[in-house]
Amino acid sequence: MGIAVVGSLGLDTIQTPKGRVEEVLGGSAAYFALAARHFAPVHLVAVVGSDFPAEARAALTLPDLDLSGLEIAPGRTFRWEGVYSEDMNTRRTVRTELNVFEHFRPELPAAVRQLRDVFLANIDPVLQRDVLAQFTSPRLVLADTMNYWIANKRDELLETLKRVRILLINEEEARELTGESLTHKAARAILALGPETVVVKMGEHGAFLQSRGEYFACPAFPLETVVDPTGAGDTFAGGFMGALTRMGRLTEANLRRAVVYGCVLASYAVEEFSVGALLRVERGEVLRRAEAITAMTRVSLDNTARVLR
């Protein structure tokens, strides 16, 4: 049992109303892996440059995290710089340096090819497909994407979606991809493109799962402080997929539970800059937040039929 994740590793420079950090460990694969490994072993497929700091590598050196698919290429590591708005609902990219990530064409190690569960993080849909083709018999294929690919590589993305079992996407992207302005209709329209399940990430509003005609809405954990939203989506993906892989069967009940764990892990990601909180979080804490989230929606309509006249 294990999950392969293919995505970016990088050094982020981030400014939010709560502060600023420079060249901290980031990237979709980092957030995903550090969330998912609380549930199942994770195999990282990514590339960094020869300048990748020893501390960043040390943070990823964990018993449940296989780095045999981590390539170290000559050159500089991927870098991203962003500034968040006052309410943190929007962000502006100041700088993107692809560096070694520009020519990332991973050749998977033999052990990774055998894995059945694959997360294709937000990378070029052509690359997502090339990587997926290297797996011998993938079972659970999740993918993420973003507005850039929807706008600029739409046909390639649609081709990739045919091979994806579960798509993770945010609200705006779901609307952009489908042209539907109601979130749940956008989700349903995505089911016609290939995925059998869609999870729409809604930030402070939690997440929404659509699967086989069933809806599941899950609120976010109510945090005292949000420091940095970077990586929340990838961390959600890690908690969600980690829980699913660990539970095994893709039943509606398990999908719902997995959404709760996705929301819980995402709540840790945004409480601090970079991945520190994901490294420290403990089992008991995760279970407590998961229970708190489910308590937030508990309601019984028993015996209320007579409430109507």
Added chain:
Amino acid sequence: MGIAVVGSLGLDTIQTPKGRVEEVLGGSAAYFALAARHFAPVHLVAVVGSDFPAEARAALTLPDLDLSGLEIAPGRTFRWEGVYSEDMNTRRTVRTELNVFEHFRPELPAAVRQLRDVFLANIDPVLQRDVLAQFTSPRLVLADTMNYWIANKRDELLETLKRVRILLINEEEARELTGESLTHKAARAILALGPETVVVKMGEHGAFLQSRGEYFACPAFPLETVVDPTGAGDTFAGGFMGALTRMGRLTEANLRRAVVYGCVLASYAVEEFSVGALLRVERGEVLRRAEAITAMTRVSLDNTARVLR
């Protein structure tokens, strides 16, 4: 048992991406009353001009709706005209004619003064207080407000809030009122201003209740079509308060149930222009949607502790 509602009745001209209507029955009191009367008798306190159309009055002439507090003043009825954006998340007011509503200073009929449950719709907070003072022994006082009063009559609004048991407010207004950017923290800050419970209306994302340290998040009913969001908040208020009044005790369980009924009634309001859907909706339909909403959040974490490594 009955609910007094004090608010506006008017004629709305509305344009949304789904069409345009002119001078249709609207106003906070209309939407509220037509939702709440599915649960409990409603006593309307409002003013219209001598030009108020016979069909509009006929729509309000219902067994459960007491119009003894409806004043007919010489002059023209309140009118509002608005245009919604393509995604219907924002609207622009084209025209507001207060007309007879400008000098609305209701003197409540004796029978209305005895009522224990009062909804103060979105009107001047000074007027909300003046009206409330006319009730002999109000028990359940709900109020709505809007950004205009928050920005321009803040002190008066704060004075009114001290006398309000439950405040209904939307996300942006909650942030504006408290300066907190996280919705649940804004809700909690409002509890320090007087109300013992706050319901934050979140449109397509449903509603969020904060009460005595407990959170309850309720998704919106997933509609096939949204035709006109006008009145959704007042209709939510009607379903919420109607159900609460009918159930009687203000327990956490009842508050949660009431939020579900608020979301259900609001779903009918936005499916059509004006109040037609609220007039036609039947008991069985309401119960079906209420069950559908609760099914959308049902999740069990039983035996998932071992999901974490």
